Amino acid sequence: MPVRRFRSIEDMKREAHWRSASTPELSRAIARVWDFGRRTTPRRFPPGVYRHPSIESLDALSEQWAQAHFREIQETRARRAP
Numbered sequence: 001m002p003v004r005r006f007r008s009i010e011d012m013k014r015e016a017h018w019r020s021a022s023t024p025e026l027s028r029a030i031a032r033v034w035d036f037g038r039r040t041t042p043r044r045f046p047p048g049v050y051r052h053p054s055i056e057s058l059d060a061l062s063e064q065w066a067q068a069h070f071r072e073i074q075e076t077r078a079r080r081a082p
Contacts, residue, residue, distance in 0.1 A: 043069055 006012045019026040045065060052058040 041073075 004015070006015070019029060050058075050061060052061070
């Protein structure tokens with residue numbers, strides 16, 4: 001996709017930048033955004049279905065996964081640092 005440059009905010013407002021749901025460009029744009037997210041912050045969740053007796057237990061498990069993901073990011077950055 002080419003880079004578009006504008007001289008003013010008014011030029012940006014005149015340019016149509018929304019995609020219609022019926023156009024193939026929309027699905028390609030969504031796929032690019034998802035691919036970018038997957039490459040920049042890959043999140044991994046353990047497979048399976050988890051049943052919780054309460055919302056608190058769900059929150060606790062979600063927090064454990066978030067902390068594990070955060071630690072993984074920190075370790076990856078530490079390995080890359082000179």
